[in-house]
Amino acid sequence: MDITVEEFTSLSPITVDLNTKLAEALRSMKDNGIRHLPVTEDNIIVGIVSERDLLANFEKPWSLELRVKDVMSTSILTAYTSEGLGDVAYRLSKEKKGSAIVLDENDDLYGIFTTIDALNALVEIVK
Numbered sequence: 001m002d003i004t005v006e007e008f009t010s011l012s013p014i015t016v017d018l019n020t021k022l023a024e025a026l027r028s029m030k031d032n033g034i035r036h037l038p039v040t041e042d043n044i045i046v047g048i049v050s051e052r053d054l055l056a057n058f059e060k061p062w063s064l065e066l067r068v069k070d071v072m073s074t075s076i077l078t079a080y081t082s083e084g085l086g087d088v089a090y091r092l093s094k095e096k097k098g099s100a101i102v103l104d105e106n107d108d109l110y111g112i113f114t115t116i117d118a119l120n121a122l123v124e125i126v127k
Helices: 022-032 051-057 085-094 115-126
Strands: 036-041 044-050 078-080 099-103 109-114
Touching (some): 022 051, 036 109, 044 099, 085 115
């Protein structure tokens, strides 16, 4: 069974700029029902921010001054659309990441593959 990560990747992820305020990023997550946002600078992915990252710093006395760049992770797990689903899921688990940025064959952003996507894939496969 050759299943690629492409089949279960959430397409066209919402992205945020480095200088986005935490409240704006959190609102974008809530409005779109997501928990991870790729962070860009000049349309290049430079990090990722999770809902957990934002909430850990939200409503603190200093949080109004913070931007996404202050709380994002620059340790990004990337995968290509052609990679095996199992391989990418294994890397998520091994590296203890909640998501992977999925790139197409031209190294352009294709989507995001999250642990929820991995669980959805598992449900589909064992049905």
